[in-house]
Amino acid sequence: MGLLLAAELALAGADVRVVERLLAEPANSMKAQGINVPTAEALDRRGLLPAAEKVHQEVLERIGSYGTGEGRFTGHFAGMALDPDLVDWADPDLAAHTAAEGARMVPQPQLEALLADHVARLGVPVHRGVEVIALDDTGDRVLVGTDTGSFETGWLVGCDGGHSAVRRLAGIDFPGTDPELTGYQAVADIADPEKLADGWTWTPRGVYRYGPQPGRVATVEFNSPPADRSTPITLDDVQAALRRISGTDVTLTALRATPTRWTDNTRQAATYRKGRVLLAGDAAHVHPPFGGQGLNLGVGDAMNLGWKLGAVIAGRAPEGLLDSYDVERRPLGAWVLDWTRAQIGVLRGDPKSGALREIVADLLSTRDGTTYAVKKVSGVTQRIELPGDHPLIGRYVPDVYLGDGSRLADHAHGGGFLLLDRTSDGAFARIGNGRVNVVTDAHETPAGLLVRPDGVVAWASDTDDAAGLEDALQRWVG
Ligand SMILES: Cc1cc2nc3c(=O)[nH]c(=O)nc-3n(C[C@H](O)[C@H](O)[C@H](O)COP(=O)(O)OP(=O)(O)OC[C@H]3O[C@@H](n4cnc5c(N)ncnc54)[C@H](O)[C@@H]3O)c2cc1C
Known part of the structure; x- marks a missing residue:
C-alpha cells in the first residue's frame, strides 16, 4: 500500500518518500491472486489499466478460464466457487462497472511491480533496506528512527503490514479476535x-x-x-x-x-490516525485471506487517504479533513473482517459448521444468492456515508462514456477532482471552473457528477439543477 499511497501523495503535490526494510520483494510470493472492481478502477483512473490488462491476459492464458464466466472473474465464498453462469450480470450494480473488468486477474507481485514503475515515473524515492525502529510525534513533526539513521517528516503513514512497527510505536491498540x-x-x-x-x-x-x-x-x-x-x-x-x-x-x-x-487473527486498529501518524492497509486491519479482500481494502485506504493528506500538506485543506479517513474507511474494514470471520465459521469441520455449509451452498446455488455474493466480493456495492440524496453519492463512480469517445476515467490520470458537466448551458462548469477539473459533454443523464480523486461520487444531479454542488465543493475542495 505504501507505493500506491506515495503515488497518490506525489500526484497531490506532496514531497514524499518510501522506506522499506526489504532490499527486494520476495520473488513470486503467494498472496493476492486477483483484484476487485474498485482496485481495477483505481488503476484505470491513473492510466494503469493497459498494463494491468496485460497481466490479466497472461494469467488467463496460464490458468485457463477458472472462475470466469463471459470472461468475468467471480471468486468464492468459503471455498464454494461462485458460478459465473448463475450470476445476473445485468444487475445494475454489476452492469455499471465493466470497463476495468479485463484487469481483475492481477496477482500481488505483478501489482507491486506495476506500482513500483508508477512511483518511479512520478519521481518518488524508495529507500530499500531501511527499517523503521522508533518514532516520536512532537506535535508539529515526526522524528523517525531507522536502523540506518533518523529523519524528520511532517507526517508518517504506517503501511508496514499486519505486524506494523509504526502502529506499535505510536501506541495504537489493535483489538480483535485471536488466531x-x-x-x-x-x-x-x-x-x-x-x-x-x-x-x-x-x-x-x-x-x-x-x-x-x-x-x-x-x-x-x-x-x-x-x-x-x-x-x-x-x-x-x-x-x-x-x-x-x-x-x-x-x-x-x-x-x-x-x-x-x-491464520485467522482478525483485528482492526483502534484508530487509523493518532496525531501525525496514520495507518493504511494491513497495518490498520488484519483478517484471514478468504474471499480475497485484504489487498483491495488497503488499496481503498491508500486512495482515500492520499488526496486528503496531500491537500493538508499543501495547505489546501484543514487537518480535520484527515478525520474523515477513519470515518469513511472503518466501516468497510469492519465489514471485511466479518465477511472473513463468517467464512471461517462455514469452513470448519465440525457438524454445526457442516450443516451451515450445506445451507450456504444451497443459497449460493441460486441466481440471487450467487449474484449477492459476487456483488459483495467484487466491491461494486461499496458505499460511504456522504450528504446528499442521489443514489450515486458515496458510491464509486460508474463507467461514464463521453461523446468524444473517451471515458471519464481517462480524465483522472493526474489525480484531482473531476466535475462532469452535461448541462445544456454549462451551468455546473461555471461553478467548478478554476476549482476542479471540469469535463464537459453532450446533454445526458447523469447531468452532473463531482468525483473525488479516490473515485467516490461526492455530488450528482440528473437535471440542470446545481443544488448541493456548491456545498460539496466547499466541503471537499474548500
Ligand atoms: C496467503 C495469503 C493470501 C492472500 N490472498 C489475498 C487475496 O486473494 N486478495 C487480497 O486482496 N488479499 C489477499 N491477501 C492479503 C494481502 O496480501 C495483504 O492484505 C496485503 O499484502 C497488504 O498490503 P500492505 O502493503 O498493507 O502490507 P504488506 O504487503 O505486508 O507490506 C508491508 C511492507 O512493509 C514493510 N515493512 C514492515 N515493517 C517495516 C518497518 N519496520 N520498516 C520498513 N518497512 C517495513 C514490509 O517489508 C512490506 O514490504 C492474502 C494474504 C495472504 C497471506
Whole structure:
C-alpha cells in the first residue's frame, strides 16, 4: 500500500518518500491472486489499466478460464466457487462497472511491480533496506528512527503490514479476535497429484484445495494457530499439513513459489490516525485471506487517504479533513473482517459448521444468492456515508462514456477532482471552473457528477439543477 499511497501523495503535490526494510520483494510470493472492481478502477483512473490488462491476459492464458464466466472473474465464498453462469450480470450494480473488468486477474507481485514503475515515473524515492525502529510525534513533526539513521517528516503513514512497527510505536491498540487455525498456500511439484482431489475437500482433520493451476495447494487446519509465524516455511511443513488433512501419503518434490502461512487473527486498529501518524492497509486491519479482500481494502485506504493528506500538506485543506479517513474507511474494514470471520465459521469441520455449509451452498446455488455474493466480493456495492440524496453519492463512480469517445476515467490520470458537466448551458462548469477539473459533454443523464480523486461520487444531479454542488465543493475542495 505504501507505493500506491506515495503515488497518490506525489500526484497531490506532496514531497514524499518510501522506506522499506526489504532490499527486494520476495520473488513470486503467494498472496493476492486477483483484484476487485474498485482496485481495477483505481488503476484505470491513473492510466494503469493497459498494463494491468496485460497481466490479466497472461494469467488467463496460464490458468485457463477458472472462475470466469463471459470472461468475468467471480471468486468464492468459503471455498464454494461462485458460478459465473448463475450470476445476473445485468444487475445494475454489476452492469455499471465493466470497463476495468479485463484487469481483475492481477496477482500481488505483478501489482507491486506495476506500482513500483508508477512511483518511479512520478519521481518518488524508495529507500530499500531501511527499517523503521522508533518514532516520536512532537506535535508539529515526526522524528523517525531507522536502523540506518533518523529523519524528520511532517507526517508518517504506517503501511508496514499486519505486524506494523509504526502502529506499535505510536501506541495504537489493535483489538480483535485471536488466531485459532493454521493455513498454508504453495505451488509445488507433486510426484503423485492423483492422490489429491481437485477443488476444495473437507475432511474431519481440515480442508485442502488442489488447483486450479497444476501444483497449487492450500491447506487449513483448525486445531491451533501457527507456533511461530516468523520461521521460514519448508516443503516438509506444507507436505505434512497436506498429508494430515488428506489422509494420503502425497509427496511434494519441490516448491515453485514462495509459500505463505496464514491464520485467522482478525483485528482492526483502534484508530487509523493518532496525531501525525496514520495507518493504511494491513497495518490498520488484519483478517484471514478468504474471499480475497485484504489487498483491495488497503488499496481503498491508500486512495482515500492520499488526496486528503496531500491537500493538508499543501495547505489546501484543514487537518480535520484527515478525520474523515477513519470515518469513511472503518466501516468497510469492519465489514471485511466479518465477511472473513463468517467464512471461517462455514469452513470448519465440525457438524454445526457442516450443516451451515450445506445451507450456504444451497443459497449460493441460486441466481440471487450467487449474484449477492459476487456483488459483495467484487466491491461494486461499496458505499460511504456522504450528504446528499442521489443514489450515486458515496458510491464509486460508474463507467461514464463521453461523446468524444473517451471515458471519464481517462480524465483522472493526474489525480484531482473531476466535475462532469452535461448541462445544456454549462451551468455546473461555471461553478467548478478554476476549482476542479471540469469535463464537459453532450446533454445526458447523469447531468452532473463531482468525483473525488479516490473515485467516490461526492455530488450528482440528473437535471440542470446545481443544488448541493456548491456545498460539496466547499466541503471537499474548500
Ligand atoms: C496467503 C495469503 C493470501 C492472500 N490472498 C489475498 C487475496 O486473494 N486478495 C487480497 O486482496 N488479499 C489477499 N491477501 C492479503 C494481502 O496480501 C495483504 O492484505 C496485503 O499484502 C497488504 O498490503 P500492505 O502493503 O498493507 O502490507 P504488506 O504487503 O505486508 O507490506 C508491508 C511492507 O512493509 C514493510 N515493512 C514492515 N515493517 C517495516 C518497518 N519496520 N520498516 C520498513 N518497512 C517495513 C514490509 O517489508 C512490506 O514490504 C492474502 C494474504 C495472504 C497471506
